[in-house]
Amino acid sequence: MGGRKRKRLRDWRKWSRVEQVDFYMRLTMGAVPFLFPVTNGFQLLDGPSPVLGWVLLGISLVHCTHHIVLSRRCLGHYLRKRPIPWWGLALSTVLLVAFLGVYIAKTLVGGVTHITTSAMMLQASGLIVFGSFSVVARIRRYLAVSLLVAVVMTVAIVLVGGTVVGALIIGAFTVFSALWSMTVMRTSAWFLSVLWELEAARTAQAKLAVAEERLRFSRDLHDVMGRNLAVIALKSELAVQLARRGSDTALEHMEEVQRIARDSQREVRAVVRGYREADLHTELVGARGVLVAAGIECRIDDATKDALPQPVQAALAWVVREATTNVLRHADARRCAVRMRITDGAAVLVMENDGVPEKAPAPGSGSGSGLAGLRERLAALGGTLAAERREPRMFRVKAEIPLAGADAGARGADEEDADEEDRARPRITAAAVPARGEA
DSSP states (O other): OHHHHHHHHHHHHHHHHHHHHHHHHEEEHHGGGGHHHEEEGGGTTTOOOOHHHHHHHHHHHHHHHHHHHHHHHHHHHHHHOOOHHHHHHHHHHHHHHHHHHHHHHHHHTTTTTTTHHHHHHHHHHHHHHHHHHHHHHHHHHHHHHHHHHHHHHHHHHHTTTHHHHHHHHHHHHHHHHHHHHHHHHHHHHHHHHHHHHHHHHHHHHHHHHHHHHHHHHHHHHHHHHHHHHHHHHHHHHHHHHHHHTOOTTTHHHHHHHHHHHHHHHHHHHHHHHHHHOOOOOHHHHHHHHHHTTTEEEEEEEOTTTOSSSSHHHHHHHEEEEEEEHHHHHHHHOEEEEEEEEETTTTEEEEEEEEEOOTTTOOOOOOOOOOOHHHHHHHHHHEEEEEEEETTTTTEEEEEEEEETTHHHHHHHHHHHHHHHHHSSSSSOOOOSOOOTTTO
């Protein structure tokens, strides 16, 4: 049993803030009407005409139970444009009329004893009917219908022999109940609608940011390759025509094509490398933003400021990005801390969170390649990466890069890229060139 409760609690923590608020608002809207019969209804059973008291209590509890389903469907119409639950509203109105009839009968039989208690339970039924109708109807129509109901009730009380003062009091009470119900129900629905629209806007903003980044990358790639490819195509066509005529100028044009192709290759590599580089300060600010938005308290202690070389900052920025992603995807954290220090000539980044699941796999035992890729990236600069679980629920990622070897590692990476480019370049040997007249 305890295991199930803990599982539900973990599931609750995995919900977004909007989902948690939505659940709380729906729970509140469904539970509020129960407060009236639960706190006041049992007083009707001790007074005169206890049978009618039981009937009133039963109708009220049935009405409140029906309201749980009705409020969910009304919110579905308000938030997601689903069909209006007219049958549910009709049944709720019938229950209200039935409660009102028994309420009048009990007052006539037993007098004014517990009349206040019965009126409070009548307020619960009014909240259900008026509140549900306020969610699915336009405000002007709702106010017009509420005023019409108040007028009809006032006139009906006068026609059956009631006093004018009493009829006006009932009419005023009906108007107040309608306004109060709209404030409780429609305001809650409007609040949820604003929250979900904000969540949708944030999602759309993230998608637009990705699309804008892709568009920017495509523009940069087009600017780099568009002109060069056009020149290559033109010169290649010209070289073909000259070669058919036996002109030696074709060789010069092909050498020019070769030079432009190599330049294009270097420019594309520079563009891709620029997009792969990450900024440490930007990643720290972004990590704090997304963690706080996810309900995780984040503390950043950076004592290095701008004292780190660019290659070290880029590598540590990738560590922050990957560790933050792991916290959001796999952890159930409430707090996260990031510390940056320069210790014994090395940049040290430590990132900890308290959200390790109870049955979490050992670090590095999963199928993901994020940590392995980070280790390779840091190894190119002479650095190391360690990920470990600390009891009871702490998870720690520590990255360390020596500053002395950072520049050498960066130069080695550049030389490796140059070697890779040189290896990728096709080789043309004398044996591959046909002699004159063999073609």
